[in-house]
Amino acid sequence: MAKDMTLMWFSGSPPCWRVMIALEEKGLQGYNQKLLSFEKGEHKSQEVLDINPRGQLPAFKHGNNILNESYAACLYLEGQFKSQGTRLTPEDAAAQALMYQRMFEGIAFMEKMGNVIYYEWKFPEGERHDSALKRHREALTAELKLWEGYLEKLGAHSYLAGKNFSLADVLVFPCIAYVFRFGLSAKRYPKLAEYYDLLKERPSVKASWPKNWLENPQGQDKLKDV
Amino acid sequence: MAKDMTLMWFSGSPPCWRVMIALEEKGLQGYNQKLLSFEKGEHKSQEVLDINPRGQLPAFKHGNNILNESYAACLYLEGQFKSQGTRLTPEDAAAQALMYQRMFEGIAFMEKMGNVIYYEWKFPEGERHDSALKRHREALTAELKLWEGYLEKLGAHSYLAGKNFSLADVLVFPCIAYVFRFGLSAKRYPKLAEYYDLLKERPSVKASWPKNWLENPQGQDKLKDV
CATH class of the missing domain: 1.20.1050.10 (Glutathione S-transferase Yfyf (Class Pi); Chain A, domain 2)
Known part of the structure; x- marks a missing residue:
């Protein structure tokens, strides 16, 4: 399904959770994901820094497009997959x-x-x-x-x-x-x-x-x- | 022009300025506006509180639609006036x-x-x-x-x-x-x-x-x- 997408995330982090809900609503299950540990400081690893120079999660990639801010990722997904899954923006x-x-x-x-x-x-x-x-x-x-x-x-x-x-x-x-x-x-x-x-x-x-x-x-x- | 819009604002406030730039870019000059004084606490007046219970500026109204958060107002204006004035969202x-x-x-x-x-x-x-x-x-x-x-x-x-x-x-x-x-x-x-x-x-x-x-x-x- 969404094999061209990768999400690095923390469990229980509201910003990460937002992106995961948006992905589910848009029928984009099956994306690559990596659960990292805040306690171990894994958000400061090179792997994260390569995507997000702020060293924060979520760190999200769709193809070559990088969206690390949760609001940005959700608006982007809604824009790119408007008619797929749940329509998340009302017309009215x-x-x-x-x-x-x-x-x-x-x-x-x-x-x-x-x-x-x-x-x-x-x-x-x-x-x-x-x-x-x-x-x-x-x-x-x-x-x-x-x-x-x-x-x-x-x-x-x-x-x-x-x-x-x-x-x-x-x-x-x-x-x-x-x-x-x-x-x-x-x-x-x-x-x-x-x-x-x-x-x-x-x-x-x-x-x-x-x-x-x-x-x-x-x-x-x-x-x-x- | 934009007589069904009202903006209450502070001079020099980045959030207020954002909305004003968006209105200009969308060719929505001529909106009603009221410059308030932060020093005099005018953002806590009833007139503002009626639109924005947070008592903050900008306070913006388009018809009956209220948008007091600057990001919200700009995204809304872009959505409602997509093909008017500058297109503010790239297609690519x-x-x-x-x-x-x-x-x-x-x-x-x-x-x-x-x-x-x-x-x-x-x-x-x-x-x-x-x-x-x-x-x-x-x-x-x-x-x-x-x-x-x-x-x-x-x-x-x-x-x-x-x-x-x-x-x-x-x-x-x-x-x-x-x-x-x-x-x-x-x-x-x-x-x-x-x-x-x-x-x-x-x-x-x-x-x-x-x-x-x-x-x-x-x-x-x-x-x-x-």
């Missing part, structure tokens, strides 16, 4: 506007999530401050409430840009799964939880579910009070 | 891949630039560390070197995704203009400087040049040693 202008808007709000979501989950990893010990972490947690709460409100407004069984699954879901769902993996309360965020439950049954999502989450179904509780 | 798959890749690397560029230029604004006094600022400056230097290398590889008179102006330029150029406004050395980054000189003569860029830069042509020197 209003739905398209909402899709793009949510896709890019997803970058703020990811950043705010990362500021809390990776706080210790991002800042050396001497540069950490309770005041900063508190501010980051508050920013994440505000962010999650925004998304909870968006879903509430759209009504039951909605995707992020309306009644059809779109690129907004491909790109933002992995972050939503991630916050639940890190203990987000389904009681406090019922619409996000409902969306998560809907999406996790989707074939593309199931087929690409993080291997390490399958092996170790127990998540963390870092976000339980957010 | 390789050029398209490069365009998407550079567009989204532009987000890392913006972040690293912001970590240095806005350091004092982002972190309260008690949370600032020379070690952190040093690290941010090094990360920005590494980022700028990457882009310098990309341009060098493409050869003279190139745009970011090759021989044609594209969405990559719309989205990344404002950050490149910004680093020079903040004193980046043209000697140390000759390819970036050449690109900057090429783009600043482009009609869409000239027409949308930040008003406050015109009024006050003297920039700052915060990045002179980066």
Whole structure:
């Protein structure tokens, strides 16, 4: 099938997961793939650096075309395989506007999530401050409430840009799964939880579910009070 | 012309500038616009919050479609006005891949630039560390070197995704203009400087040049040693 494509990825990384969902949705199974270890620093190997000078994953190649940014890869795949598999961009202008808007709000979501989950990893010990972490947690709460409100407004069984699954879901769902993996309360965020439950049954999502989450179904509780 | 569009913006903000360049390129002059003051906190006014609950600019409306994220607005405008004005997405798959890749690397560029230029604004006094600022400056230097290398590889008179102006330029150029406004050395980054000189003569860029830069042509020197 997709033998001219190669993906190097980490298990459980939202950016990598996005590309895997897009590949599944576009019927591009059978691509070459290599699961690397973040802990072992394998993203800094020459093999990765040859494709991605930033030494980050995903690192993705289609023929000679290189797409290492997850948003770039997903937009490219949708553009190149428009009529193959799921159509990920709605035709209607209003739905398209909402899709793009949510896709890019997803970058703020990811950043705010990362500021809390990776706080210790991002800042050396001497540069950490309770005041900063508190501010980051508050920013994440505000962010999650925004998304909870968006879903509430759209009504039951909605995707992020309306009644059809779109690129907004491909790109933002992995972050939503991630916050639940890190203990987000389904009681406090019922619409996000409902969306998560809907999406996790989707074939593309199931087929690409993080291997390490399958092996170790127990998540963390870092976000339980957010 | 574009009387069904409204843009609220700050002068000199790269995200706002992106949308203005896209509107110019697509021949959508004559849109309603409102220049707001960051210093006066006008982005937190009800008028903005009604369009953008994040209280950020740009805030952009086309009819009832709301696009507040600059990347979202530019992709939407390109999608809706594909054959009007400049075609901002190349047809060729390789050029398209490069365009998407550079567009989204532009987000890392913006972040690293912001970590240095806005350091004092982002972190309260008690949370600032020379070690952190040093690290941010090094990360920005590494980022700028990457882009310098990309341009060098493409050869003279190139745009970011090759021989044609594209969405990559719309989205990344404002950050490149910004680093020079903040004193980046043209000697140390000759390819970036050449690109900057090429783009600043482009009609869409000239027409949308930040008003406050015109009024006050003297920039700052915060990045002179980066």
